[in-house]
Every structure is written in structure tokens, then in C-alpha cells.
Amino acid sequence: MTIRNILLNLTTLDMKNEYILYAHKDFNFPLPNGRWSKRVGAKTRYGSLWLQLELPRWLKEDRIDVFWGTQHLLPLMMPKVIKAVLNVHDLVHYVFPKTMKMLNFIINKLIIPPSIRRADAIAAISGWTLNDVRTYLKPVNKIMRVTHLGVGKQFYPRDAIAARQKIKHLYNSDDPYLLTVGTFEPRKNVVGIFRAFSLIAHQIPHHLVLVGQKGWKNDNVLEEIQRSNLIHRIHMPGYVEDELLPEMYSAADAFIFPSLYEGFGLPPLEAMACALPVVASNVSCLPEITGDAALLVNPQDPRDIANGILRIIREPALRQRLIEKGLKQAANFTWEKTAKQMLDIFNTFDSHTSYFEVNK
Numbered sequence: 391m392t393i394r395n396i397l398l399n400l401t402t403l404d405m406k407n408e409y410i411l412y413a414h415k416d417f418n419f420p421l422p423n424g425r426w427s428k429r430v431g432a433k434t435r436y437g438s439l440w441l442q443l444e445l446p447r448w449l450k451e452d453r454i455d456v457f458w459g460t461q462h463l464l465p466l467m468m469p470k471v472i473k474a475v476l477n478v479h480d481l482v483h484y485v486f487p488k489t490m491k492m493l494n495f496i497i498n499k500l501i502i503p504p505s506i507r508r509a510d511a512i513a514a515i516s517g518w519t520l521n522d523v524r525t526y527l528k529p530v531n532k533i534m535r536v537t538h539l540g541v542g543k544q545f546y547p548r549d550a551i552a553a554r555q556k557i558k559h560l561y562n563s564d565d566p567y568l569l570t571v572g573t574f575e576p577r578k579n580v581v582g583i584f585r586a587f588s589l590i591a592h593q594i595p596h597h598l599v600l601v602g603q604k605g606w607k608n609d610n611v612l613e614e615i616q617r618s619n620l621i622h623r624i625h626m627p628g629y630v631e632d633e634l635l636p637e638m639y640s641a642a643d644a645f646i647f648p649s650l651y652e653g654f655g656l657p658p659l660e661a662m663a664c665a666l667p668v669v670a671s672n673v674s675c676l677p678e679i680t681g682d683a684a685l686l687v688n689p690q691d692p693r694d695i696a697n698g699i700l701r702i703i704r705e706p707a708l709r710q711r712l713i714e715k716g717l718k719q720a721a722n723f724t725w726e727k728t729a730k731q732m733l734d735i736f737n738t739f740d741s742h743t744s745y746f747e748v749n750k
């Protein structure tokens with residue numbers, strides 16, 4: 391969804407360059423005019439192998455000038471004459487390697503360093519991530535820019551009662567709820583959220599809604615939740631369609647995001663755009679992204695997380711202030727702005743640009 395939003399804005403912003411969209415498997419994207427085309431299909435089963443083994447030949451055949459690697463990695467065997475722009479979303483494999491799937495860890499560890507060396511330009515999605523790149527990989531002679539992500543236009547405040555009706559099948563309760571959104575993986579700190587909720591559940595009427603795909607390395611926390619006497623107040627609807635997320639945000643009383651590490655952290659901004667006050671981590675990029683519009687807490691301390699939640703529930707003036715600041719903060723991040731920043735990088739080189747998406 392991130393790259394799709396940038397591309398959609400590029401279709402209206404860029405009237406000069408030609409774009410070829412490369413992909414391991416076919417995908418749905420509206421080509422706006424004759425300057426846009428796509429090339430899909432591969433002999434190799436896995437996207438990562440296609441990227442390294444087949445794509446370089448395609449790039450040579452199409453005689454492209456600039457290649458945009460959207461997901462950390464570049465095809466290392468592509469012709470040296472091609473300029474390479476590399477998006478870096480995070481360096482979790484350096485900072486929190488134990489939180490990753492083993493296969494993803496190995497791929498990132500092997501391919502990201504030479505991709506950084508091959509890149510002519512690096513676009514990091516936050517200043518924090520760019521600092522991580524400089525700290526761990528020490529690139530030299532590169533164009534290095536921060537290209538923040540954007541908040542989709544579908545995220546705006548909904549009427550809470552109407553929103554409840556739309557999500558009734560996901561949260562069938564009349565009680566208020568606290569919300570978090572993210573894949574169930576260790577760095578999202580679901581265990582910290584659950585333990586913070588456990589500390590204050592007897593003081594508040596709220597339920598806890600955990601939205602996100604199952605993820606990995608989460609068996610212990612899921613077992614802890616299942617054994618808890620609070621299980622009847624904890625809801626895990628799994629993945630929620632993008633069109634229902636604004637309703638999920640709008641019907642909640644607070645958004646909880648004590649992540650241990652993020653390259654950007656989009657859900658807090660989406661929550662803010664829906665007028666939902668946010669409790670977020672005081673580490674990694676989250677202070678940069680949320681500014682003074684969130685209540686920042688120590689993600690390693692469930693009591694600090696719990697106190698942040700209680701403050702938002704019990705202090706109306708603080709709640710209203712966070713809502714107002716959050717709406718302004720979220721408005722600073724748009725996909726049009728991201729696309730303009732990427733286009734500026736492309737235009738430091740010449741002529742037509744390519745894009746790839748690995749579909750596994």
C-alpha cells in the first residue's frame with residue numbers, strides 16, 4: 391500500500407519521466423497513460439531470487455536509466471550504468487535481530503549491505519532510520535534524503551456511533567475500548583500492551599482490541615493472554631480491511647503503540663488523523679513522527695504505559711489537547727509530499743525510472 395500511494399501521486403505529479411513497473415507476479419495498478427507500462431512474470435518461484443537472477447536482464451533489455459528499489463534491496467547484478475535509488479524502511483536486522491523471521495533476517499543481512507554500497511541515492515523513511523543507516527552501514531558518496539511516509543485521505547474523524555455500527559462484526563460490545571494496530575511480532579510489544587492493560591483493567595470499563603495479522607514469535611504472549619482472567623475483555627479480530635480501519639480508530643477511546651522499534655510508525659498518525667489520542671513509545675523514530683501530539687512512554691515499563699492510558703482516559707483537557715495537536719501533526723504527512731520528495735531524487739538523474747514489487 392505504501393508504494394502504491396506514492397505511485398498514484400507520481401502519475402499526476404510527473405509529466406516528464408517514463409515508468410516501467412516490474413514485478414515477480416502480476417499486480418493490479420491503473421496505468422494512467424502511454425508513459426507508464428509494466429513487465430511481470432518470472433521463471434523463479436521466489437521474489438528474492440527473481441530480483442537477483444532475472445530482473446537484471448530485464449533492466450538491461452529495457453535500457454532503463456534509473457532503478458528504484460522500494461524494499462531495502464537492489465538487484466546486485468544490474469548494469470553499473472543504471473543509477474540506483476534505494477528505499478530503506480528500517481534496519482531491524484541490526485537493531486533487533488531476534489525479533490525477525492530467520493529467512494528474512496538472512497536475506498536482509500546478506501543483501502542490504504551490498505545494496506547500500508550499490509545505491510547512488512538512499513531514501514530513508516525517517517531521520518531515525520537514516521541515522522541507523524549511517525551508524526551501521528556507513529555509506530559514502532551517496533545522495534541521502536529523508537522521505538517520510540504519508541497518511542491516506544481516507545483517515546479522518548468519523549461519527550463514533552456510526553463507526554461502531556460498521557465494525558459491529560469485529561467488536562460486538564457496547565463497552566469502550568483501547569486500540570492497537572500492527573502485526574503480532576515481538577518488536578510491536580504486544581506483551582507490554584497486555585501487561586499494562588492488566589495493571590489497570592480493574593480501574594476502567596474498557597476492553598482491549600488488538601488488530602493485526604498473527605505474525606511470528608508470539609506464542610508466549612498469546613498463551614499469556616489466553617490464560618488471563620481478562621480474556622473476555624480482549625479482542626483479536628486479526629487483519630482488518632483498510633476501508634474499516636478509520637472506523638476502528640474513530641470508535642476507540644485511545645490508541646496504544648509502545649513499539650520497541652519502528653522505521654516510521656504509520657498507525658499512530660492514522661489514529662491522530664481520526665481524532666484519536668495516542669500513547670506511543672519514547673524510543674526510535676516515534677518522537678520524531680508524533681512530535682508533541684502523543685503521550686510518550688517507556689515501552690519497556692508496563693506501568694508507564696498504563697499510567698499514560700489512565701491519563702488520557704481521566705484527564706479531559708489532556709485528551710482534547712492531544713486530539714487537536716494530533717490532527718495538525720497528521721496533516722503534515724501526505725503521500726503527495728512523499729511522491730514529490732522521491733521525484734526530486736529521480737530528477738537528480740535523467741530520463742525514465744523503473745519500479746519493482748516483489749510478490750512472494
